[in-house]
Amino acid sequence: MARIVVVGSINMDLVTTVKRRPEPGETVSGEKFSLVPGGKGSNQAIAARRAGGEVGFVGAVGDDVFADELRRVLVDAGVGVSRLRRAHGPSGVAAIIVDDGGENSIIVVGGANSRLTTLDEDDLEAIAQADVLLCQLEIPLPTVLQAARHARAHDTTVILNPSPVRELPEQVWAEIDIAVVNEGEAAQLGAALDAVPHVITTLGADGAIYRGPDGITLPQPGVRVEVVDTTGAGDTFTGALAAHWPDGPEIALAWACTAGALATTKLGASASIPTRNAIERLLSR
Incomplete structure (x- = not known):
């Protein structure tokens, strides 16, 4: 199995389903509400584990009512949580609205x-021993850069899902081996992705396209x-990619x-992975 360390976010998702999403200033009636553990880092860690990887998670929960459930979902999935720390204050949350078409x-x-905001020696040792480091941008950027630099220094492949998308300094791109972006992110990042040897652009229902270092x-x-719900599809894609890179x-x-694709057939991010x-069954058809 590929050894993967995910340095990233973990949230409680507050998911409301509606027939259509409201316009600005409009109130609509919801059809269902659910609390679903999520966060891009947690989702990708679970996806990598379920796709066959050996996965450890580096992140933080708060000291609120969500913390124990967020830890439990990782443990139940078989993700290592020895580097998941508890911080004072609330855990991360995401308010999600899903319409009848599955868009969110x-x-x-x-x-x-x-x-x-920083990684300790045990975190860095875990990264050094991994085959793949997987990061996103729902945690402070200096922490992502610290993790990526340490990974590159120890021949650990660095995958970045630059989401939520933002302009990144050249020093970050210089540490990235593989970038996973959707079409909107690819358009917004533009020429910045040229510095990355391997770029995978997801195309929704149309699949994905890979660009290698040779062009x-x-x-x-x-x-x-x-x-049913596209919320966890991108994270599931990225986690499975990391497991089999x-x-x-x-x-x-x-x-x-x-x-x-399978992740879109159920409601909720982590529950749909x-x-x-x-x-394997769908691959063999």
Whole structure:
């Protein structure tokens, strides 16, 4: 199994389903409300584990009512939590609205994730021993840079999902081996991605496309499923990609597209992440 360390966020998702999302200033009636553990880091860690990786998580929860449940969902998924610390104050939360078409709008409040401001020696040792480091941008950027630099110094492959998308300094891009972006993020980041050797752009239902260091592109078709909720699809894609990156880009893309498609067939981010057996069954069709 690939050894993966995820340095990232963990949130409680407050998910409301509606027939259609409200316009500015408008109130609409919701159909259902759920509390679902999530956060890009946690979702990607669980996805990598369920896709077959050996995964450890570096992050922070608060000291509120959500903290124990957020830790439990990682433990139940088989993700290592020895580097998950508890910070004073609230855990991270995300308010999510999902409409009848499965499209979503999300507001994230960082909470404890914002207080993950440095990595200690044990965190860095875990990164050094991993095959892959996986990061996102829901934690402080200096922490992402610290993790990536340490990984590169110890021949650990660095995957960055630069979301929520923002302009990043050149010193960050210089430490990244693989960037995973959606079409909107790719357009916003533009030429900055040229500095990254491997870039995977997700295309929703149409799959994904890979661009390698030689400039050659490899398309991966999408998998047709009945969409219920797209909230966790990108994170599931990224986690599965990380789990299978050591097998080569073509295999990793196939796993990622299949896992991402399956993630849209259920409501909620972490609850929708498919198991390895489910992914393998669909891959074999």
